[in-house]
Amino acid sequence: MTGVVAALATLVPALVPAALVQDAPLAIDAIGRLLQPGTLARIVIEGLGKAAIYFIIAVGLTLVFGLMGVLNFAHGAFAMLGAYLGGVLLVLAVSSGTGPITRVAFFVVVVAVVFALMTAFGSVLEVGLVRPIYDRTPMYQILLTFGVGLILEEGARIVTSVRGLQPEPSWTAAASTIPAPLESFHSILGANIRGFYLFAAIAGVAVAVSVWLFLNRTLYGLYIRAGSEDPEMVEALGIDVRKAFTIVFGLGTGLAAVGGVFLTWDPTWGASVLLNIDVLLYAFVVVVIGGLGSFKGTLAAAVIVGIADSLTTWLFNTGIVPFPGLPEVTVFALLVIALIVRPQGLYGVEEVGGH
Template sequence: MMDTLTLLTTLEAVLVGDTLTPLFTDGLRSFFRPDTLARIFIEGLGKAAIYFIIAIGLTLVFGLMGILNFAHGAFAMVGAYLGGILMVVGLSSGSGTFTRIAFFVVVVAVIFALLTAVGAALEIGLVRPIYDRTPMYQILLTFGVGLILEELARIIASARGIQPEPTWAAAQATIPTVLGTPSEILLNLFGARIRGFYLFAIVAGAILAAIVWAFLTKTLYGLYIRAGSEDPEMVEALGIDVRKAFTVVFGLGIGLAAVGGVFLMWDPTEGPSVLLNLDVLLYAFVVVVIGGLGSFKGTLVAAIIVGMADSFTTWVFARGIIDFSGLPEVTIFLLLVIALIVRPQGLYGVEEVGGH
């Protein structure tokens, strides 16, 4: 058995020996280089934009209806597959950059409209009958819907010769070269080799965030939704159909999840896959819980925090500083644990929100 002196000597060799110390110091030196900082920051914002698009739908549904939709990730997966199908079928190998981006925008609009309608129908047919039951019924129902969608996607993809996991390569290949390769702008400014896709995601996320914010704060229907999340009984007493608001919000939540899935279709670290169901669901819940259930501002801030943490830890692993592929996931869940300990209601949440 190894004695105490030998054990201490071994630990000293591991911690300050010839292997770890140079690797750590080189990594620390590399981190403060302008190209590294730019890469972590831009990629972090790009990831945050996609997380926000997905998580804001979950936030809207819980903020008004008090329902934690466990099928949220499955609809993002469906959006990724549908987006991939439309892109593969609608584009040819000779399609140019403008054509691919313009067609992508059309695909996003079509899938948002389609999945919003599906979400509204789901709320009317399945969710509405169990409003008066305990939350466990809602959790089991939505989780079951998510599992059914995942297995259907696996069966259909396999039958059509599409790999259900890890990713559908043909759909990812529809990304235009300008987005799938390092951005010339960032390369010239910082010397950073960052895919143009992340800049595209940042712009798209900012536009969608502005649209959702304007809908909630500048429209009459947005006022109904916010009032209904605070005091649904009073809103009903004023003659407003809260049930209709539930249907619209649930549909919008599903539609936004699907839009996030379409963006993940082009994400170099994701792509269409049945694995998106649980991956997206976990990240969305982490963002929503850290930000505060039902809080638009909290979701935005939490998405940025999670996106930056994901980008930084991905760089740490890629640099070889910590040889653990699950580092981003562990770090993000560590942030969740810290948030629950320090501020259980989230950064901008209140102690009780949501419900009907």
């Protein structure tokens, strides 16, 4: 393990903060600042806010893989579509005079609308494109879903350029619909916390609880859990497992899109066509660390990745580590470590998806 860290440190010097190694007084100063209760609380709460969004996006990816054995490479594109769709609706609904509570109410309505539309879109995609290739090798599914992702990304690029929405680096009109209390910082537990992350953390808990209740407290959720183990056996018990596939793919698409709507208000993301790949990578990191197909694992991994992200963002923002790529590098380093130490993921089973 130490060998790996050392090797990584040579490759990416900033990963192991140079200050920690070379400049002992500065390192002690950094640790001192980190251990202040206010700082820790801020890192944890902002981390949970980020974790919530990663979880909302990744949970669909893991459920689709668990039930159908399909690695959906179009998942990031669904989040991107959700971000634009939600962004457009927010811009249409919100004017400069709209009060903060009304803005939040609009946001909730927009989330519901985007979820419904994108769930329907995902269901249609599943029936029309994915269903015919379940029996093929995974390569077909990867090529198909990756292709769908590219088409959606280019489609979005064309539409946004024509409409002058400025697809890159990000579209600021949607971000500016955020109500002031969520954009500003609040003093909680002695820490300065951006309202948005608290809002996102609460939403993440709501989504996690809803998905958990659906899977564990409804008959349909039971069919889905059984289908993740052995779809053929479920079918032989008289249950239309194909319908379960459609529903799960649809819900996964809808949730990814809801995650996208949250990204429009997230100060570090925003609506952009680049979300297709960026979000896909983060979602994959989360589901691989958590264990492909595992709900619990996705939740745990989202928290790990979210807090790592917020810790390293703090290290950069305070100038302790002067390397802007630090959060991203850390997240992928976590993936590498997980693949070496525990390739099946935190809660993964050696073999998932019955086919």
